[in-house]
Amino acid sequence: MKLQKRFNAASKLQIYKSIVRPVVTLGCGTCAxxxxxxxxxxIFERRVLGKIYGPTQDNDRxxxxxxxxxxxxLIKKETIVRFMYHKDYTGQxx
Numbered sequence: 080m081k082l083q084k085r086f087n088a089a090s091k092l093q094i095y096k097s098i099v100r101p102v103v104t105l106g107c108g109t110c111a112x113x114x115x116x117x118x119x120x121x122i123f124e125r126r127v128l129g130k131i132y133g134p135t136q137d138n139d140r141x142x143x144x145x146x147x148x149x150x151x152x153l154i155k156k157e158t159i160v161r162f163m164y165h166k167d168y169t170g171q172x173x
Contacts (some may be wrong), residue, residue: 091131092154104163114156117160124159125150 086094103123128150134142135149151158 088132092128095127095131096157098161100124100159104159107163112163120159120163128154 103116107120127146129144132145132150132153134144136142145153
């Protein structure tokens with residue numbers, strides 16, 4: 080059985096929020112980030128979340144990937160960039 084099938088989306092999202100996101104943003108607080116770097120972080124996050132939530136089946140039984148807007152709704156707009164800017168100076172999320 081594949082690892083992807085063992086956990087549901089809520090468990091995978093919790094792993095992403097508690098392990099992956101803090102590790103990715105660990106060094107980001109040391110210097111100012113450009114808009115391009117923030118955009119690249121958002122692209123990375125959308126790719127990971129797209130893998131977590133998987134495709135959607137339409138009414139006509141065709142499969143498609145979720146849009147960025149649907150992903151933001153699923154994560155309640157808690158993007159990786161907002162996560163970075165809401166950390167205090169010790170690196171702990173407030």
